Amino acid sequence: MVSTALNYVNGTWKASGSGQTKESSNPADLKQEVGFYQNSTAEDLDQTVQAAKEAKKGWSKLTGAERGAFLYKVADIMEQRIDDIATTASKEMGKTLAETRGETNRGIAILRYYAGEGLRKVGDVIPSTDADALMFTTRVPLGVVGVITPWNFPIAIPIWKTAPALIYGNTVVLKPASETALTCAKIIECFDEADLPKGVINFITGSGSVIGQGLAEHPDVNGITFTGSNSVGKEIGKQALSRGAKYQLEMGGKNPVIVAKDADLQLAVDATISGAFKSTGQKCTATSRVFVEAELYDEFKDLLLKKTAELKVGDPLSDSSWMGPCASKAQLDNCMYYINKGVEEGATLLTGGNKILSDEGFYVEPTIFECEDHSQTIAQEEVFGPVIALFKTASIEQSLELANDVEFGLSASIFTTNISSMLSFIKDMDAGLVRINAESAGVELQAPFGGMKQSSSHSREQGEAAKEFFTSIKTVFVK
Ligand SMILES: NC(=O)C1=CN([C@@H]2O[C@H](COP(=O)(O)OP(=O)(O)OC[C@H]3O[C@@H](n4cnc5c(N)ncnc54)[C@H](OP(=O)(O)O)[C@@H]3O)[C@@H](O)[C@H]2O)C=CC1
Ligand SMILES: CCCCCC(=O)O
Numbered sequence: 001m002v003s004t005a006l007n008y009v010n011g012t013w014k015a016s017g018s019g020q021t022k023e024s025s026n027p028a029d030l031k032q033e034v035g036f037y038q039n040s041t042a043e044d045l046d047q048t049v050q051a052a053k054e055a056k057k058g059w060s061k062l063t064g065a066e067r068g069a070f071l072y073k074v075a076d077i078m079e080q081r082i083d084d085i086a087t088t089a090s091k092e093m094g095k096t097l098a099e100t101r102g103e104t105n106r107g108i109a110i111l112r113y114y115a116g117e118g119l120r121k122v123g124d125v126i127p128s129t130d131a132d133a134l135m136f137t138t139r140v141p142l143g144v145v146g147v148i149t150p151w152n153f154p155i156a157i158p159i160w161k162t163a164p165a166l167i168y169g170n171t172v173v174l175k176p177a178s179e180t181a182l183t184c185a186k187i188i189e190c191f192d193e194a195d196l197p198k199g200v201i202n203f204i205t206g207s208g209s210v211i212g213q214g215l216a217e218h219p220d221v222n223g224i225t226f227t228g229s230n231s232v233g234k235e236i237g238k239q240a241l242s243r244g245a246k247y248q249l250e251m252g253g254k255n256p257v258i259v260a261k262d263a264d265l266q267l268a269v270d271a272t273i274s275g276a277f278k279s280t281g282q283k284c285t286a287t288s289r290v291f292v293e294a295e296l297y298d299e300f301k302d303l304l305l306k307k308t309a310e311l312k313v314g315d316p317l318s319d320s321s322w323m324g325p326c327a328s329k330a331q332l333d334n335c336m337y338y339i340n341k342g343v344e345e346g347a348t349l350l351t352g353g354n355k356i357l358s359d360e361g362f363y364v365e366p367t368i369f370e371c372e373d374h375s376q377t378i379a380q381e382e383v384f385g386p387v388i389a390l391f392k393t394a395s396i397e398q399s400l401e402l403a404n405d406v407e408f409g410l411s412a413s414i415f416t417t418n419i420s421s422m423l424s425f426i427k428d429m430d431a432g433l434v435r436i437n438a439e440s441a442g443v444e445l446q447a448p449f450g451g452m453k454q455s456s457s458h459s460r461e462q463g464e465a466a467k468e469f470f471t472s473i474k475t476v477f478v479k
Contacts, residue, residue, distance in 0.1 A: 004036040005185035005205065007044060010051035011198030016040040016206070024182050027094040027325045028315050028361040034091045037181035040206035045173075045214045048202045052144040052171040053220050055199030060141050060169040064118030067167050071115035073194035075108045081190065082108075085155060087317070089183040093151050094324040094361070095279050096316040100155070107159040107187070110445050110462075114163035117464075123473070134478040139471035141169030142246055143222035146215035148208070148236070150228040151327055152282045152384075154180035158187060160445065161225045164466035166200065173202045173221065175212055177228075179328055181205040208232065216240055216247075223247065225461075225469065227284075230454060237457060248469045249457035250450060252382040253284040253410035255440040256403035258425065260396055260416035261295035267437060268415035269303045272388070275413070275439035277311065277366045280323055281386035282331065284455070285411040285433065285441040289379055290390045291399035297392040301370070304390075305351055308366050313356060325361040326385060332362035335385030339367055342378040347371045347389065374402050382408065396421050404430050409452030411440040432456065 004021055006013040016038035026032040038044070059067070078085070086100035095103070123137035145165045149157045158174060165172050176184035188203040204211055212232070216224055216239040223246040226236050233249040240247035257275065259268045275287035292300045316324030326332040332355065339353050352367030366386045371379055379389045393399045396416075403412060411433040414425040422436050432451040433443060443449045448465035450456045459469050 002033050002035050003182065005038065005182050007038050007040060007048065007205065008188045008192060008201070008203040009048045010054075010202070011192070013192075016044050018044070022178065024092055024179070026091045026361070027327055028091075028317070030361060032091070034088070035182045037178070037185070037205040040204050040211055042210060042214050044206070045204060045211055045218070048173050048204045049144060049218050049220050051199040052173050052202050055197060056141070056143050056171045058197060059171055059200045064167065066118075067169070068115035068118030070194055070196050071111045071163055071167060074190050075111035075115065077190040077193050078104070078108050078111070078187070081186065085183065085186045088186055089154050089180065090316045090324070092180045092183050093154060093327040094316050096321055096324050097319075099279060103153060103155045106445065107155045110156065110159050111163050113445055114167045117164070117167045117467075122471075126475075128477065130479065132479055136476050138474050138476060139168070139467065140474055141471060143170060144220055145170040145172050145223045145225060145470065146218070146221045147172055147174040148212045148215060148224065148226045148228065149174070149176050149184070151177035151179035152279065152284075154183040155187065157227050158184055160462055161227075162201065165225070165470050168467060168470040170223070170470055171200050171202075173204060173215060175204055175206070175215060178205065178207065212236070213239070217243070219243060221245060223470070226250070233457075246469065247457060248459045248461070250284070250461060251455055252384075252408055253286070253451065253455055254289065254380065254382050254406045254408040255285060255287055255411045255431070256289040256291060256413070257287050257440060258396065258399040258403055258412075258414040258416075259290065259292040259296060259300055260414065260418060260421055261293040262417045263296065263415035264417070264437070265296065265299060265303060269300060269307055271413065271415070271439035272304060273307055273311070275441045276388050277308075277323055277386045278441065280326055282327055282384055283441050285443065287413070287440045288383060288387065288389060289403070290388055291393045291402055292391070293396065293399065294392050294394060301350070301390065305368065308351055308368060311366055313363055313365065315360075323366065323386065325363045327362075329362055331385065332364060335364050335383060335387065338378055338381070338383040338385070338387060342369045342376065342387070342389075345376045345378070346373070347376055347378060350390070352386075374405055380406055396424070400425065400428055404428070407454040410455035411435065413438060413440045432460070
C-alpha cells in the first residue's frame with residue numbers, strides 16, 4: 001500500500017491546507033510510486049513556525065540531561081526500524097541498501113552522541129581583574145531553528161542538524177529534500193513516538209522555493225542550517241543575513257585524491273573507487289579529481305580501469321548491486337551534461353559515459369576521463385555523479401597546486417608513505433577535511449565537518465563543533 005506522509009506540527013500529523021500532495025518516485029524502478037508527501041503552503045509553514053516558537057521557552061528550561069533522555073529514546077525507537085527506514089531511503093534516492101542501513105545506524109549513533117552532550121560543560125570561568133567579581137561564560141539556544149536538508153544523506157544529515165539543535169535547547173522546523181520526504185517522515189515518526197513536548201520538533205514538506213525560502217525569510221526563525229547546492233545556499237545566506245538571523249551553509253565539493261609515486265597502489269585504487277563511485281558519486285565529499293605522479297601513473301590507471309569494470313550497477317535493493325542509479329532524472333541529466341562536456345572539451349573517455357538499464361531507472365556507468373587541461377569543466381565544476389577526471393603529474397608539488405586550483409575546499413586525500421609529503425599536504429591543502437591513505441568520503445560523527453572556500457559558510461557541523469552554531473555565548477560578570 002502506497003503511503004502518504006503528513007506534516008508533523010505541534011505534535012500532530014496533519015495534511016497541508018492546500019489539499020495537494022506530490023509523488024515520491026523510485027529512481028531504480030520507474031513504474032513504482034514510493035508514496036506521496038504534502039505540497040505545503042506558506043500558511044502551513046507559518047503555523048509550523050508558530051508551534052516551534054510557542055514550544056521554545058519550555059524546552060530551553062529543561063536541563064540538558066532531560067533533553068538528552070528524549071534523544072536516547074528516539075535512538076532506541078529508530079533502532080527497531082532500521083530496515084524500514086533504510087529501504088524507504090533506497091527506494092526514494094537509489095543508494096544501495098547496504099549504504100542506507102549504514103547511514104541509519106550512523107543516525108542512531110549521532111542521536112546518542114548528542115544525547116550525551118546534555119551532560120557536558122557549556123562554559124568557562126574567566127578570571128576577572130576585579131578581585132570581588134566572578135566572571136564566566138554560559139550558552140543560550142538561538143530559539144527556533146530552520147533545518148533544510150538535501151536528498152543525498154536523507155537520514156544522517158537531518159539528524160546531524162536536528163539532534164544538536166534540540167540538545168542545546170532550540171526547537172526545530174525541518175524541511176527535507178522533496179526527493180526523500182518519506183524517509184524523513186519515518187525519522188519523525190520515531191521522534192513522535194518518543195513523546196517530545198509538542199512543538200519542539202516540527203516537520204513540513206513542500207517545494208524548496210516555497211517552504212525552504214519561507215524558512216529563510218521567516219522573522220520568527222532565529223537560525224537556519226542548510227546543506228545543499230551553492231546556488232541555493234548563497235540565497236539562503238543572503239536572506240538570513242538581511243534579517244539578522246544566524247545561518248550555516250554546507251555546500252558543494254570538488255574533492256581531489258593525490259597519489260604519490262610511493263603510494264600503496266592497491267589501497268589508492270580501492271579508495272579512489274569507493275570515494276568516487278559509492279552512493280553513485282552523489283556525496284559532497286566524493287572524489288572527482290585524481291592526480292597521480294608519473295612514475296606510478298600507468299600502473300594506477302590500468303588497475304583503476306580493471307577494478308571499475310568489475311563494479312555491478314543495478315537495483316539498490318539487491319545485495320549483488322555495488323552502485324545504484326542517480327537519485328533522479330534531473331541528476332542523471334546533470335551527469336550526462338558533464339560527461340558530454342568532457343568529451344566536447346577534449347578529455348579522453350577511458351571507460352563509461354553511457355546511460356544503462358534505461359528502461360528500469362536513471363542508471364549511468366561509472367565514468368573515468370583522462371585529462372590534461374585542469375581548466376576543463378569536468379575538472380572545475382561539481383558533477384555530483386560517478387565521474388572521475390584523472391591527471392598525470394610530474395611531482396607532489398604539482399599535484400598539490402592543481403588540487404588547490406578549484407573554488408571548492410571540502411575534502412581531500414593523499415596516498416603516500418612519505419612523511420614530508422604527508423605534512424606538506426596537511427599544511428598546504430585548502431580543505432576542511434584532509435585525509436591521508438584514506439578515501440575523500442567518510443566523516444566520523446564526533447569530528448568537526450565542513451569546508452573552506454566556496455564549500456561552506458565556514459562554520460563546522462558535527463561533534464562538539466555544532467555547539468558554536470546552535471548556541472550563543474553569554475559572558476557573565478557578577479560583583
Ligand atoms: N557540503 C555538504 O555537506 C553537502 C553538499 N551537498 C550539495 O547539495 C547539492 C545536491 O543536493 P540537492 O538537494 O540537489 O541541493 P539543493 O540545493 O537543490 O536542495 C537542498 C535543499 O534546499 C531546498 N531548496 C531548494 N530551493 C530552495 C530555495 N530557493 N530556498 C530554500 N531552500 C531551497 C531543497 O528543497 P527541494 O528538495 O524541495 O527542492 C532541499 O531541501 C550538491 O551540490 C551537493 O554538493 C549535498 C550534501 C552535503
Ligand atoms: C554532507 C555530506 C556528508 C558526507 C559524509 C561522508 O562523506 O560520509
